[in-house]
Amino acid sequence: MSKMTSPTDWKGGAMQARIAKRYAAERRFRLFGLGAVLLSGLFLAFLLFTMVGNGLRGFTYTNVAVPVDFKAMPLTVDASRLGDADADQVIANAGLADIVAFAADEALGDGGSAMISENAWKEVRSAIKDDPELLQGKTVFHLPTSSEVDIAAKEGAKGVLGAKVDALTRDGKLSTGIHSPFFKNADATDPAVAGIWGALKGSVLTILIAFLIAFPTGVLAALYLEEYAPKNRWTDLIEVSINNLAAVPSIIFGLLALAVFINWFGICQASALVGGLTLALMTMPVIVIASRNAIKSVPPSIRDAALGVGASPVQVVFHHVLPLALPGILTGTIIGMARALGETAPLLLIGMRAFIGDVPSGVCSPATVLPMQIFLWSDEVDRGFVEKTSAAIIVLLIVLLSMNALAIYLRNKFEKRW
Amino acid sequence: MTQEDLTITDPKMTAKGVNVFYGEKQAINDVSIDVGTDLVTAFIGPSGCGKSTFLRSLNRMNDTVAGAKVTGRIELDGEDIYAPSMDVVQLRARVGMVFQKPNPFPKSIYDNVAYGPRIHGLAPNKSDLDGIVEKALTRAGLWDEVKDRLGESGTALSGGQQQRLCIARAIAVDPEVVLMDEPCSALDPIATAKIEELIHELRGKFAIVIVTHNMQQAARVSQRTAFFHLGTLVEYGKTTDIFTNPKQERTKDYITGRYG
Numbered sequence: 001m002s003k004m005t006s007p008t009d010w011k012g013g014a015m016q017a018r019i020a021k022r023y024a025a026e027r028r029f030r031l032f033g034l035g036a037v038l039l040s041g042l043f044l045a046f047l048l049f050t051m052v053g054n055g056l057r058g059f060t061y062t063n064v065a066v067p068v069d070f071k072a073m074p075l076t077v078d079a080s081r082l083g084d085a086d087a088d089q090v091i092a093n094a095g096l097a098d099i100v101a102f103a104a105d106e107a108l109g110d111g112g113s114a115m116i117s118e119n120a121w122k123e124v125r126s127a128i129k130d131d132p133e134l135l136q137g138k139t140v141f142h143l144p145t146s147s148e149v150d151i152a153a154k155e156g157a158k159g160v161l162g163a164k165v166d167a168l169t170r171d172g173k174l175s176t177g178i179h180s181p182f183f184k185n186a187d188a189t190d191p192a193v194a195g196i197w198g199a200l201k202g203s204v205l206t207i208l209i210a211f212l213i214a215f216p217t218g219v220l221a222a223l224y225l226e227e228y229a230p231k232n233r234w235t236d237l238i239e240v241s242i243n244n245l246a247a248v249p250s251i252i253f254g255l256l257a258l259a260v261f262i263n264w265f266g267i268c269q270a271s272a273l274v275g276g277l278t279l280a281l282m283t284m285p286v287i288v289i290a291s292r293n294a295i296k297s298v299p300p301s302i303r304d305a306a307l308g309v310g311a312s313p314v315q316v317v318f319h320h321v322l323p324l325a326l327p328g329i330l331t332g333t334i335i336g337m338a339r340a341l342g343e344t345a346p347l348l349l350i351g352m353r354a355f356i357g358d359v360p361s362g363v364c365s366p367a368t369v370l371p372m373q374i375f376l377w378s379d380e381v382d383r384g385f386v387e388k389t390s391a392a393i394i395v396l397l398i399v400l401l402s403m404n405a406l407a408i409y410l411r412n413k414f415e416k417r418w
Numbered sequence: 419m420t421q422e423d424l425t426i427t428d429p430k431m432t433a434k435g436v437n438v439f440y441g442e443k444q445a446i447n448d449v450s451i452d453v454g455t456d457l458v459t460a461f462i463g464p465s466g467c468g469k470s471t472f473l474r475s476l477n478r479m480n481d482t483v484a485g486a487k488v489t490g491r492i493e494l495d496g497e498d499i500y501a502p503s504m505d506v507v508q509l510r511a512r513v514g515m516v517f518q519k520p521n522p523f524p525k526s527i528y529d530n531v532a533y534g535p536r537i538h539g540l541a542p543n544k545s546d547l548d549g550i551v552e553k554a555l556t557r558a559g560l561w562d563e564v565k566d567r568l569g570e571s572g573t574a575l576s577g578g579q580q581q582r583l584c585i586a587r588a589i590a591v592d593p594e595v596v597l598m599d600e601p602c603s604a605l606d607p608i609a610t611a612k613i614e615e616l617i618h619e620l621r622g623k624f625a626i627v628i629v630t631h632n633m634q635q636a637a638r639v640s641q642r643t644a645f646f647h648l649g650t651l652v653e654y655g656k657t658t659d660i661f662t663n664p665k666q667e668r669t670k671d672y673i674t675g676r677y678g
Contacts, residue, residue: 304482304521305584307482309533310512311537315537319537
């Protein structure tokens with residue numbers, strides 16, 4: 001067979017064609033990769049653009065200047081009671097809401113009281129509480145407008161309302177400022193006073209509880225399974241169960257929590273405590289898996305070295321294995337926690353989708369969480385909530401990004417090189 | 419096996435009829451050997467002959483291998499090390515070990531050496547600990563090279579320095595026996611020469627057992643040599659006798675390079 005032994009023809013046509021084909025495949029692959037990157041970049045840019053565009057307006061609110069003359073319309077309250085705990089009630093009963101509505105009608109013309117937020121008088125109330133002297137004279141208050149006026153001022157409007165808003169703008173009566181109730185309040189039916197703080201605090205408490213439960217349990221379980229447990233059919237079974245548990249849809253954890261924590265143990269429902277427990281249940285398998293992988297990647301030679309100088313198994317674990325596995329464990333944990341932070345489904349079932357008008361005061365008081373607040377607001381009919389929804393999304397994304405940044409920081413801080 | 423030319427009157431460790439199993443597989447078959455107190459004992463033999471396995475059963479490092487089982491009797495100063503009353507943590511402090519690949523902890527040089535004394539509470543205060551660290555590093559021939567950078571990571575040293583650091587770490591707890599499992603197989607010839615020199619200097623302070631697949635090394639550093647083959651101890655005697663006048667055909671074949 002002379003053909004077999006003849007030298008390879010590296011310059012031949014068949015060989016050149018093969019080279020060209022190989023180059024083409026290479027180019028194609030690079031183009032596809034680049035296309036995929038561009039597409040995901042486009043999606044991300046679109047998301048950020050719409051969110052930031054809408055959301056930034058959610059952080060501000062339009063106020064209107066309304067002079068209130070308490071000499072003409074006296075508010076009859078006992079000044080000595082303004083420091084009492086029930087001062088809010090006292091002022092409300094004295095009819096401040098009507099006085100403010102009347103003042104608005106006078107200042108803004110017919111229908112003026114409809115142009116300010118129905119909660120605007122509460123701003124006046126807190127101002128009075130701070131400074132009772134205001135009751136003796138005439139003061140110009142910058143009161144939040146109603147949601148329609150706010151949108152009309154921000155986006156422009158046609159018709160009667162548009163004309164009125166344009167007139168107010170010309171007179172310099174409208175002003176836009178940071179919407180401080182948004183950062184101080186919980187949910188409300190009026191966008192002028194609805195805030196994210198209640199949900200943010202709820203989220204922080206819930207995640208904190210989930211972390212405090214899931215992290216130690218998950219890490220200890222992983223340590224036991226990797227370092228102590230005998231390798232037999234039972235531990236195999238446990239490993240398979242944990243892996244499956246990590247893949248269970250989160251809504252099922254919600255049902256489980258409803259059955260166990262609320263119906264059986266009677267833990268306060270719709271609270272950060274029960275939400276945290278539910279999310280802990282959901283995150284623990286993820287932490288166990290991440291921790292086991294991190295522990296497995298600690299070189300056995302380090303264990304040998306420590307055992308060789310007479311360290312006990314517990315000392316080997318806590319002096320060597322755990323510190324070396326910590327970056328991986330923390331990364332896995334924080335990613336699990338970030339997922340839990342964005343979770344809504346299981347919390348629906350334990351009552352956290354209820355309307356919660358108060359900032360949660362503790363782990364057992366009714367609370368909601370950021371993604372749930374986004375879900376609730378996106379469902380509202382009032383157009384003012386559209387931008388509040390986007391603003392809430394921005395807040396959620398900022399929290400998530402800071403958690404990821406923390407993960408990266410911790411990983412770099414604890415990473416040891418060899 | 420001949421025993422008459424052995425002049426070990428005061429053995430530090432004694433093995434009698436030791437078998438080691440990994441699950442169903444028998445890795446060591448009926449090995450009996452005495453390790454002298456002031457001697458360097460070398461275990462030689464072809465790969466897979468069980469010399470490392472036997473070494474690891476001398477400080478019960480085999481306990482960490484799943485399915486490993488040791489039968490027979492191994493004594494340290496006449497005390498059965500596999501007896502339930504023997505504390506394995508203390509045993510490993512008394513019988514230290516240096517591994518094939520240098521494995522310093524990813525901590526500072528100081529902390530590497532100080533780790534053993536710390537966990538065993540050998541140093542009541544900082545200056546005692548400093549003294550122990552200095553002594554161990556000096557004995558390991560590393561002090562002059564690292565005394566100005568004790569805070570640097572042990573993993574930043576060169577391979578040979580890392581191995582000497584591991585030796586310093588092992589001798590810092592003042593063991594009675596030091597087991598070395600092919601300590602030079604990952605090192606270059608210059609680093610190897612330094613370790614061999616070190617073994618010479620440490621002789622007499624600790625009983626040393628070294629596993630090596632380098633016969634010249636065994637001839638250079640040891641006074642006693644044991645030749646293992648297929649899990650059995652073929653021949654054990656003075657190093658000079660083993661290399662110049664082996665009694666067993668298999669030993670002769672191995673040291674003349676016929677197999678292995």
